[in-house]
Amino acid sequence: MAxxxxxxxxxxxxxxxxxxxxxxxxxxxxxxxxxxxxxxxIYKGETLGLVGESxxxxxxxxxxxxxxxxxxxxxxxxxGVDLVKLKGEDLRxxxxxxxxxxxxxxxSLNPRMTVGEIIGEPLIIHNVARGREVQxxxxxxxxxxxxxxxxxxxxxxxxxxxxxxxxxxxxxxxxQPSFIVCDEPISAxxxxxxxxxxxxxxxxxxxxxxxYLFIAHDLSMVRHISNRVAVMYLGVIVxxxxxxxxxxxxxxxxxxxxxxxxxxxxxxxxxxRKRIILQGxxxxxVNPPSGCRFRTRCPLAAEICKEVKPEWREVSSGHFVACHMx
Amino acid sequence: MTExxxxxxxxxxFRTREGIxxxxxxxxxxxxxGETLGIVGESxxxxxxxxxxxxRLIPSPPGKVVAGKAIYQxxxxxxxxxxxxxxxxxxxxxxxxxxxMTSFNPVLTIGRQVAEPLEIHMGMSxxxxxxxxxxxxxxxxxxxxxxxxxxxPHQFSGGMRQRVMIAMALVCTPQILIADEPxxxxxxxxxxxxxDLVKRLRDELGMAIIWITHDLGIIAGLADRVAVMYGGYIIxxxxxxxxxxxxxxxxxxxxxxSLPRMDETGxxxxxxxxxxxxxLLEKPNYCPFAPRCKYAVEHCWHxxxxxxxxxxxxxxxxxxxxxxxxxx
Numbered sequence: 184m185a186x187x188x189x190x191x192x193x194x195x196x197x198x199x200x201x202x203x204x205x206x207x208x209x210x211x212x213x214x215x216x217x218x219x220x221x222x223x224x225i226y227k228g229e230t231l232g233l234v235g236e237s238x239x240x241x242x243x244x245x246x247x248x249x250x251x252x253x254x255x256x257x258x259x260x261x262x263g264v265d266l267v268k269l270k271g272e273d274l275r276x277x278x279x280x281x282x283x284x285x286x287x288x289x290x291s292l293n294p295r296m297t298v299g300e301i302i303g304e305p306l307i308i309h310n311v312a313r314g315r316e317v318q319x320x321x322x323x324x325x326x327x328x329x330x331x332x333x334x335x336x337x338x339x340x341x342x343x344x345x346x347x348x349x350x351x352x353x354x355x356x357x358x359q360p361s362f363i364v365c366d367e368p369i370s371a372x373x374x375x376x377x378x379x380x381x382x383x384x385x386x387x388x389x390x391x392x393x394x395y396l397f398i399a400h401d402l403s404m405v406r407h408i409s410n411r412v413a414v415m416y417l418g419v420i421v422x423x424x425x426x427x428x429x430x431x432x433x434x435x436x437x438x439x440x441x442x443x444x445x446x447x448x449x450x451x452x453x454x455x456r457k458r459i460i461l462q463g464x465x466x467x468x469v470n471p472p473s474g475c476r477f478r479t480r481c482p483l484a485a486e487i488c489k490e491v492k493p494e495w496r497e498v499s500s501g502h503f504v505a506c507h508m509x
Numbered sequence: 510m511t512e513x514x515x516x517x518x519x520x521x522x523f524r525t526r527e528g529i530x531x532x533x534x535x536x537x538x539x540x541x542x543g544e545t546l547g548i549v550g551e552s553x554x555x556x557x558x559x560x561x562x563x564x565r566l567i568p569s570p571p572g573k574v575v576a577g578k579a580i581y582q583x584x585x586x587x588x589x590x591x592x593x594x595x596x597x598x599x600x601x602x603x604x605x606x607x608x609x610m611t612s613f614n615p616v617l618t619i620g621r622q623v624a625e626p627l628e629i630h631m632g633m634s635x636x637x638x639x640x641x642x643x644x645x646x647x648x649x650x651x652x653x654x655x656x657x658x659x660x661x662p663h664q665f666s667g668g669m670r671q672r673v674m675i676a677m678a679l680v681c682t683p684q685i686l687i688a689d690e691p692x693x694x695x696x697x698x699x700x701x702x703x704x705d706l707v708k709r710l711r712d713e714l715g716m717a718i719i720w721i722t723h724d725l726g727i728i729a730g731l732a733d734r735v736a737v738m739y740g741g742y743i744i745x746x747x748x749x750x751x752x753x754x755x756x757x758x759x760x761x762x763x764x765x766x767s768l769p770r771m772d773e774t775g776x777x778x779x780x781x782x783x784x785x786x787x788x789l790l791e792k793p794n795y796c797p798f799a800p801r802c803k804y805a806v807e808h809c810w811h812x813x814x815x816x817x818x819x820x821x822x823x824x825x826x827x828x829x830x831x832x833x834x835x836x837x
Contacts, residue, residue, distance in 0.1 A: 236696035236698065373551040373552055373723070374764060374768065375551060375763060375764060375786075376781075376785075379781040382778060400696065400697070403726075403768065403770060407769030441697060441698060443701075445697055445726070445771050447726055447730075448728075458705065460698075461701075
C-alpha cells in the first residue's frame with residue numbers, strides 16, 4: 184500500500200460545533216469538539232475502515248471530508264485539490280467525484296419521489312444526462328445493484344430495508360464517483376441482509392475501482408471489508424494500521440479493549456477469551472479530558488497522559504498510534 | 510435439572526389493517542433451573558412477542574394469544590387473572606427491555622422506580638425499600654448509589670441506565686430474568702460491561718435467564734442452550750456448543766455463514782441468504798424458510814416440518830438432511 188496513489192489527504196482536520204445561549208442575541212458559550220485534529224490518507228482503490236463508538240466523531244469526519252459540514256480548520260485534498268478552499272460551482276463540480284451512502288435507508292430517501300426520480304436526480308442536477316437517457320441510466324443502475332429495472336416507477340415505502348439501501352447505493356453510483364463515504368450502510372439491516380449489501384459493495388468496488396471510507400461500529404464487518412482501519416475515540420484517531428496488523432497487533436489500549444469486547448460467534452473461542460472491561464463511560468466532547476483523551480478510562484494511564492497530548496507517530500511501517508505507553 | 514417454565518404451542522396474532530399477522534405460530538420450549546436460554550432471530554421473527562406473550566404484556570387489542578400454555582410452578586400464566594400475574598411479574602419473573610432510554614418513567618426518581626417492586630411485592634416500607642434499592646444499585650456497579658437514588662433517569666448514561674434497569678428487575682430476586690435485546694442500543698465496550706455484570710449476578714443469585722438477541726456472538730459466550738426462530742417458529746434448538754459446531758437448519762447455517770468473524774484471517778465472500786424474511790399475513794402450510802432455501806425439495810412446499818430430534822438435545826425443523834442433501 185505504501186507506494187499507492189493518495190486519493191484523499193486529510194490534514195489537521197478540526198470540526199467544532201458551537202453551543203450557543205440566548206434567543207435573539209446568541210453568544211457562543213462552548214463547542215462540541217466533534218473532530219479534533221485528524222491527519223490521514225486514503226489511497227486509491229482501497230477501503231479505509233473508520234471505527235469507534237457512538238459520538239466519537241466518525242460520521243462527522245465523513246461528512247466534513249465531503250464538505251457537507253465545512254471544517255473549522257484543516258485541509259482535505261481530493262485528487263490534489265483542497266476542497267476546503269472551494270466554493271459554489273467549483274465545489275459542486277467536485278461533488279460528482281465523491282458521494283455518500285447513508286445509515287438509515289428509511290430517512291435518506293424522499294418518500295414523495297419515485298425510485299427513478301431519486302436515482303436520476305443527480306444526473307439532472309449535474310447536467311450529465313437528460314430525457315430518455317436518464318431513464319436508461321436509471322434502469323442500468325437498478326440492474327447493477329440487483330434490483331428489477333421495472334421498479335423505477337415505485338416509491339421507497341414499497342421496498343424493504345435492504346432493497347432501500349440498494350437504491351441508496353444506486354443513487355451514489357449515478358455520477359460515477361471515484362470516492363464513496365459509506366456511513367454505517369448496514370447497521371440498520373438484519374444480519375442475513377447485511378451480507379447481501381456488503382457483497383454488493385465489494386463487487387462494485389472491483390468493477391469500478393471505487394475507493395471507500397467505510398464508517399462502522401461493527402468491528403467484525405470492518406475487518407471483513409477494509410484494507411486499512413482507523414480507530415477513533417472522542418474526536419481523535421488513536422490508531423491506524425493495515426487490517427491484519429491492527430487486529431493481530433493492536434497497540435493502543437483503547438483498540439485492545441475495543442477488540443476484546445467484540446463477541447465472536449463461536450462458544451469454543453468465547454470460553455477461552457479474556458475481556459478487557461473498560462471502566463466508566465466516554466467523557467463529554469464538550470469538555471474533553473486534557474492530554475490524552477482516553478486517559479480517564481485507560482488501564483495504563485500515568486501522570487504524563489494528563490499533561491501532554493500524545494504524539495501521532497508511525498511506530499512501524501504504516502502503523503500509526505497516539506499513546507505515551509507504546 | 511428441573512424445569513422452571515414450560516411453554517407449549519404458543520400462538521400469538523395481531524389484528525392489523527392489512528389482515529391478521531401471525532407473529533408466533535406454535536412455539537414450545539422449556540427453561541430449566543439456573544440455565545441461560547438464548548433466543549436468536551432477525552427482526553420480526555417473533556422472539557420478543559414470544560416472551561411478551563408469556564408475561565401477558567401483549568397489548569390487546571390488537572394482539573391476542575390465541576393458543577398455548579406457559580406453565581410456571583404448576584400454573585398456566587396465560588390463564589391467570591390479572592391480579593395473579595401481577596404478583597408474578599417483577600417478583601418471580603422479571604424483564605429487562607431493549608431501550609434503556611424509554612423504559613423508565615422520566616418524572617420519577619431512580620430510587621422510587623427501583624424500590625417500587627419491593628413495596629408492591631415484598632410489602633416493605635418506603636424507607637426499607639430505598640435502602641435495599643441502594644444496595645442493589647451498588648451491586649450492579651452504580652458508583653455512589655445512595656446519593657444517586659434521588660437522580661432522574663436522564664441524569665444517567667445509556668450504560669448506567671441499563672444497569673439501573675437490571676437492578677430494578679433483580680431487586681426482588683426473581684427466579685427468571687427475561688432480557689429482550691438489553692445491549693443492542695449500547696456500544697461494544699459498554700455491552701461487554703453489561704454482559705460481564707449479568708454473568709456475575711447469575712452466578713451470585715442463581716436465576717435462570719432467557720436472553721433474546723439477534724447477535725449470535727453474544728449468545729455464543731453467554732447461553733447454555735439456544736433456540737433459533739424464523740417466521741414465528743422455533744426452527745432449531747440445541748446446546749450452545751452443538752449448535753455452533755453442527756448447525757443443521759439451512760437458516761442457521763446461512764446465518765452463521767453470513768457473519769464475518771473478527772478472528773478470521775484472509776478474505777472469504779460472505780454467504781448471503783437471498784430473498785427477504787416472510788410477511789406473516791398468513792400462516793403458511795409449507796416451510797416458512799422454503800422460499801429462501803437452497804436445499805428446498807418438493808416436500809417443503811407441502812408440509813411445514815415439525816421440530817425433529819437429530820442428536821441428543823438437538824432438534825431441527827427441516828425435511829432435508831443438510832449434510833447429505835437427502836430427505837429425512
